[in-house]
Amino acid sequence: MFAPELIDLPDPWPACRTARCGSSVAVARIDAPYGPVVVTCENGHYRTYQKKGDFRGRGRYARLFSEAAVGALPPRTARERRLEPNERRCAEIVEDAERCALCGTPPAEHPFRPDLDLRSDRDVWAWFQRWRPQVYAELREAVTIVQQREQVTFAGWRLKIPAALRERVVEALEESALQADHVVPFARLAPVLDALTMRELDFAVHQLLVAICRRCNDGRWRTALVREDYLREYVRAVHGGDERMARADTERWQLMESVALAAARARLVTDERSA
Numbered sequence: 001m002f003a004p005e006l007i008d009l010p011d012p013w014p015a016c017r018t019a020r021c022g023s024s025v026a027v028a029r030i031d032a033p034y035g036p037v038v039v040t041c042e043n044g045h046y047r048t049y050q051k052k053g054d055f056r057g058r059g060r061y062a063r064l065f066s067e068a069a070v071g072a073l074p075p076r077t078a079r080e081r082r083l084e085p086n087e088r089r090c091a092e093i094v095e096d097a098e099r100c101a102l103c104g105t106p107p108a109e110h111p112f113r114p115d116l117d118l119r120s121d122r123d124v125w126a127w128f129q130r131w132r133p134q135v136y137a138e139l140r141e142a143v144t145i146v147q148q149r150e151q152v153t154f155a156g157w158r159l160k161i162p163a164a165l166r167e168r169v170v171e172a173l174e175e176s177a178l179q180a181d182h183v184v185p186f187a188r189l190a191p192v193l194d195a196l197t198m199r200e201l202d203f204a205v206h207q208l209l210v211a212i213c214r215r216c217n218d219g220r221w222r223t224a225l226v227r228e229d230y231l232r233e234y235v236r237a238v239h240g241g242d243e244r245m246a247r248a249d250t251e252r253w254q255l256m257e258s259v260a261l262a263a264a265r266a267r268l269v270t271d272e273r274s275a
């Protein structure tokens with residue numbers, strides 16, 4: 001059974017690449033058997049490592065995580081090898097994306113495109129107003145309360161709001177980080193690899209790779225969905241919610257139907273436990 005792991009990285013870890021950060025203290029976490037390794041510096045900046053090969057065998061970061069988390073053995077069959085994430089392709093997907101394919105939220109910080117980052121406090125407030133209205137409402141309320149006692153400058157609000165709310169604000173911004181992942185998570189496909197044709201497998205690996213925010217993606221693979229759910233996610237993530245357009249591409253729609261059906265039939269050890 002797969003258990004997510006969180007570890008402190010050895011000292012000194014390569015310095016964080018975020019501008020003006022340079023922190024070399026970091027923790028890493030693996031969430032899913034086929035997901036990326038996410039490394040977080042002490043200031044909360046994220047970097048994802050798609051290539052599990054680096055974390056096993058003679059890889060650069062071998063033995064940091066347990067074998068249960070990374071998978072002791074490299075993939076054996078040609079089919080299993082297809083499930084190895086292609087780091088370059090994943091980077092391209094995130095680079096091209098402006099928003100999460102599932103919820104549409106733009107990331108607060110874009111790892112490849114600083115022009116899309118939230119740069120000023122004004123940007124941050126506008127982002128919350130549009131994408132996290134609940135947090136925005138709480139922010140406004142908190143600032144209004146503080147303003148009854150003292151003046152709050154537009155740049156000074158962060159330090160004046162309650163710590164718990166500040167943490168939620170930071171978390172909401174961090175959770176908007178984009179990751180490349182598959183519409184049908186690989187953890188759901190792995191048990192049914194033999195049920196797929198090579199064409200279906202290639203479709204699942206190459207055409208279903210999209211950019212998803214951490215809020216949508218964390219633990220997503222754990223949820224067993226039915227066929228219709230996977231089809232709905234496909235329509236949303238790949239065709240912007242336009243089902244007619246998705247169905248009009250008959251060839252791909254049929255491939256997607258097969259992949260969705262196979263994934264819906266897959267049973268993971270964790271499913272049986274909760275059932």
Ligand SMILES: [Zn+2]
Pocket residue numbers: 016017018021022023041042043044045
């Ligand atoms: Zn950093």
Ligand SMILES: [Zn+2]
Pocket residue numbers: 100101102103104105212213214215216217
């Ligand atoms: Zn999302």
